[in-house]
Amino acid sequence: MLLKRVSSALSLVTVGAILLTACGTDAPTATAVPAAPATTAPTMAATAAPPVVATDPAVPTMTATTAPVMAATIAPTTAATSTTGTTGAMTGGKIAILLPETKTARYESQDLPLFKAKLTALGFDVEKNLIYSNANQDASAQQQQAEAALTNGAKVLVLDPVDSAAAGAIADAAKAKGVPVISYDRLIKGSDAVSYYISFDNEQVGKLQGQSLLDALKGKTNPTVVMINGSPTDNNATLFKKGAHSVLDGKVNIAKEYDTPDWSPDKAQGEMQQALTALGNKVDGVLAANDGTGGGAIAAMKAAGVTPLPPVTGQDAELAAIQRILVGEQYMTIYKAIKPEAEQAAQLAFTLLGGKTPDAGMVSSKVANGKIDVPSILLNPVAVTKATVASTVVKDGFWKASDICTSEYAKACTDAGVK
Numbered sequence: 003m004l005l006k007r008v009s010s011a012l013s014l015v016t017v018g019a020i021l022l023t024a025c026g027t028d029a030p031t032a033t034a035v036p037a038a039p040a041t042t043a044p045t046m047a048a049t050a051a052p053p054v055v056a057t058d059p060a061v062p063t064m065t066a067t068t069a070p071v072m073a074a075t076i077a078p079t080t081a082a083t084s085t086t087g088t089t090g091a092m093t094g095g096k097i098a099i100l101l102p103e104t105k106t107a108r109y110e111s112q113d114l115p116l117f118k119a120k121l122t123a124l125g126f127d128v129e130k131n132l133i134y135s136n137a138n139q140d141a142s143a144q145q146q147q148a149e150a151a152l153t154n155g156a157k158v159l160v161l162d163p164v165d166s167a168a169a170g171a172i173a174d175a176a177k178a179k180g181v182p183v184i185s186y187d188r189l190i191k192g193s194d195a196v197s198y199y200i201s202f203d204n205e206q207v208g209k210l211q212g213q214s215l216l217d218a219l220k221g222k223t224n225p226t227v228v229m230i231n232g233s234p235t236d237n238n239a240t241l242f243k244k245g246a247h248s249v250l251d252g253k254v255n256i257a258k259e260y261d262t263p264d265w266s267p268d269k270a271q272g273e274m275q276q277a278l279t280a281l282g283n284k285v286d287g288v289l290a291a292n293d294g295t296g297g298g299a300i301a302a303m304k305a306a307g308v309t310p311l312p313p314v315t316g317q318d319a320e321l322a323a324i325q326r327i328l329v330g331e332q333y334m335t336i337y338k339a340i341k342p343e344a345e346q347a348a349q350l351a352f353t354l355l356g357g358k359t360p361d362a363g364m365v366s367s368k369v370a371n372g373k374i375d376v377p378s379i380l381l382n383p384v385a386v387t388k389a390t391v392a393s394t395v396v397k398d399g400f401w402k403a404s405d406i407c408t409s410e411y412a413k414a415c416t417d418a419g420v421k
């Protein structure tokens with residue numbers, strides 16, 4: 003049953019992706035755009051973001067197909083108090099965290115280490131009781147990893163789905179075993195078995211990207227824009243795209259638009275090559291949904307000899323993207339403070355493992371997933387341009403100046419006040 007439901011959802015999406023990838027859309031011609039307010043949004047992370055965490059060597063990245071599930075015996079520990087006086091005493095279960103990708107840096111360099119650090123701080127023994135898998139962009143592998151985690155004693159499932167629709171079946175299977183599911187960063191759709199959802203305001207991400215691009219295109223009439231969206235199976239990509247269109251439509255000429263399978267930077271590079279060929283290299287701006295796809299688009303334009311490079315957007319504030327922004331190769335990125343996201347997910351999982359209910363104050367929103375209104379925590383994204391690198395990602399400690407300002411970027415750092 004679970005396999006049948008996942009494969010039918012998958013085949014539908016794949017067909018859609020192929021269709022979408024192939025067609026160009028011609029938006030109505032644009033009029034000159036009013037300048038948007040400078041996006042020097044204050045840094046938003048509640049707590050100082052962590053130093054950059056290198057990928058945790060102790061945590062093997064799981065290959066898609068035969069992901070062994072790390073399981074171990076339970077070591078009951080009396081953890082530090084979590085919410086509402088919960089002692090956090092273990093109920094003898096394990097927590098499983100299932101992440102979607104290896105092609106995008108954040109999951110193994112930020113989400114996982116931060117999640118583990120918070121659980122450890124709460125007194126949870128991550129070496130013994132944390133089950134971790136990475137689906138390597140493969141939804142059916144994720145389904146297998148979820149089944150294995152449930153079989154191996156997971157009592158709480160934290161799931162960042164490769165395929166938001168297909169993941170509904172995973173949540174249903176967990177519910178059948180009495181295991182609560184936390185939808186992490188991406189919404190699990192079409193299931194009433196989702197206990198909580200934690201993410202950012204993802205439509206706002208798209209709006210900030212669209213507005214930043216309009217700012218960069220100010221003064222250009224009917225600018226030609228190429229849109230490189232994210233994976234068609236990722237509900238976030240749908241929201242980013244919706245937010246960007248809500249700002250750009252009618253103001254620019256979206257000459258080519260793509261949905262990028264697997265959020266793959268290489269596929270994004272190929273899409274941009276196609277667009278450059280079709281448009282004779284005449285591109286005024288690129289709305290790229292994240293730094294990975296933005297980096298692919300920039301590589302394609304460099305290879306095609308496009309100079310100067312037009313403004314390109316991004317997301318995730320990856321180190322390479324911040325460096326590109328400082329030297330003017332990328333125009334902006336979206337900073338999402340992953341620390342509060344990963345830590346609150348860990349807190350939720352730990353509280354649920356203890357058979358408790360999170361503080362009402364913690365879960366302040368509701369998001370409809372097509373079946374129920376899921377109790378949710380939505381965090382704020384922040385737009386970052388050269389002018390705000392210092393006051394956002396550096397101020398929060400997401401990156402240290404020493405990480406960014408390697409010899410190649412030292413002068414650009416000085417010019418941008420990054421120190």
Ligand code: GAL
Pocket residue numbers: 103106108187188232236238239265292317318
């Ligand atoms: C999204 C996520 C982004 C982005 C992308 C690719 O769901 O919110 O931060 O990186 O996936 O993994």
